Amino acid sequence: MDLVALAAEAYVYGYPLVRDLSVVEGAMYTGYGPLPPTPFNHFAHADRPVPPDTPFVSVGDDTVRSVAHLDLSGGPVLLHVPGQDSAYRVLQFVDAWTDNFAYVGRHRSTSTRAGDWLVVPPGWAGRVPDGVLGVIDAPTSVVTVVGRSDCDGGAERVRAFQEQLTVTYVETGTHRTGLPAPDPDVPEPLRFFEQLRVWMADFPPSAPDRAYQDRFQPLGLLEEGASPYVRADAVLVRALTEGAARGGARVEEADRAGAVRAGWVMRPHLFDYNLDHYGVGTIDSPEWRIADREASYLTRAVAARSALWGVHGYETLYARALCDAGGGRLNGAHSYVLRFEGRPPAEAGWALAVYEMAGYSGAAYGTAGYDGAGSRIGESLAGRVPAYAEDGSLTVRVRRERPDDPVAAVNWLAAPDGDFRLVLRLCAPGAGILDGTYRLPAVERDR
Numbered sequence: 001m002d003l004v005a006l007a008a009e010a011y012v013y014g015y016p017l018v019r020d021l022s023v024v025e026g027a028m029y030t031g032y033g034p035l036p037p038t039p040f041n042h043f044a045h046a047d048r049p050v051p052p053d054t055p056f057v058s059v060g061d062d063t064v065r066s067v068a069h070l071d072l073s074g075g076p077v078l079l080h081v082p083g084q085d086s087a088y089r090v091l092q093f094v095d096a097w098t099d100n101f102a103y104v105g106r107h108r109s110t111s112t113r114a115g116d117w118l119v120v121p122p123g124w125a126g127r128v129p130d131g132v133l134g135v136i137d138a139p140t141s142v143v144t145v146v147g148r149s150d151c152d153g154g155a156e157r158v159r160a161f162q163e164q165l166t167v168t169y170v171e172t173g174t175h176r177t178g179l180p181a182p183d184p185d186v187p188e189p190l191r192f193f194e195q196l197r198v199w200m201a202d203f204p205p206s207a208p209d210r211a212y213q214d215r216f217q218p219l220g221l222l223e224e225g226a227s228p229y230v231r232a233d234a235v236l237v238r239a240l241t242e243g244a245a246r247g248g249a250r251v252e253e254a255d256r257a258g259a260v261r262a263g264w265v266m267r268p269h270l271f272d273y274n275l276d277h278y279g280v281g282t283i284d285s286p287e288w289r290i291a292d293r294e295a296s297y298l299t300r301a302v303a304a305r306s307a308l309w310g311v312h313g314y315e316t317l318y319a320r321a322l323c324d325a326g327g328g329r330l331n332g333a334h335s336y337v338l339r340f341e342g343r344p345p346a347e348a349g350w351a352l353a354v355y356e357m358a359g360y361s362g363a364a365y366g367t368a369g370y371d372g373a374g375s376r377i378g379e380s381l382a383g384r385v386p387a388y389a390e391d392g393s394l395t396v397r398v399r400r401e402r403p404d405d406p407v408a409a410v411n412w413l414a415a416p417d418g419d420f421r422l423v424l425r426l427c428a429p430g431a432g433i434l435d436g437t438y439r440l441p442a443v444e445r446d447r
Helices: 003-029 155-163 188-202 207-219 234-256 293-306 406-410 431-435
Strands: 043-045 063-071 077-081 089-095 100-105 115-120 134-137 142-150 166-169 264-266 316-321 336-340 350-356 376-379 394-399 412-414 420-427
Touching (some): 003 063, 003 142, 003 188, 003 207, 003 234, 003 293, 063 077, 063 155, 100 134, 142 155, 188 234, 207 293, 406 412
Antiparallel strands (some): 063 142, 089 142, 336 394, 350 376, 350 420
């Protein structure tokens, strides 16, 4: 048996679980981005758009996050969701293996009514309280709820929504205050596999995945009790360390192979690896599932690496452009023009924003206070509403200087001095953008 190859498979398979729970654990003690340290079953709220260098943001986003890590080991909890206003807001539910298994929101998945949702652990068969809006079945006993609030209306409107998001207990069970701890005596090079061993036992996946992971018995990943990695023999140590390196390289290589359309990088099916859990607001349909289960493990690892807690393409789709149509890097020393042939197909609104490239981080250029001045245009989302031509087309100019022409100024995006990227966000995207019949415009350099 090739133990190195097997360890590489195990790394790809288990990376999402280890990545997810490592971030969850960090959230409790150190926080991340603008989100403060927060214990289980409480919401942490950002007071500004979350920068793209935060662990769960990749391409850039102008929503404000509210995140709660729910522990259901002591029983279900009630999640109170306020009434939805006209702004785009959605709560996404992610299990420990990074499967998106439910969505609660105004525009696509559920109603605008205020009320409570009962979130229950695996196998729960208790009584559902009267008056709840619905039951959300969690695949694992720890789940993450990621709330996204559009900045439309400013900070006060977002804060009013956040203050009404609450989590309460409905049973008297004892909830854990931390995650199961790996053995601290395991050498650092083997720590990943020790985390995977411990967390895989506490947060088992679906039955088909459990059958797949039985193949990892020779690596010690299914052993219970004392860790087999404290005094592992040299053969196993070599297999695990070389396998982790090989598996990591496989994920990194697959991550670089994103889809490109006319200079835009877009991955509408990056989160289609959930094959077993379809709750409120999800779409159980073949076009949103990866047919090959083993292939789905690599896609899941890529998503965890590059866009942890990202949403399905049918909820929100992101496209980013780093280069112009000629292949040159976007830079504020030049001026660019984009011509949309018609409104981007997005039922819940769209936004086009400029992001600085320095450190691949930072909020949209010039968006302090959520005003989007000079940095973002769109419809139904924060930013200036664009001016369309009589034929329905939209011409957007990206450059440092504000155009003198009033109409051109409305459709102008201010560019920073150095390299930048464009990010197009489409909420509840239409069929045209998903099937490729609507073509995103090329970013043409005009000087």
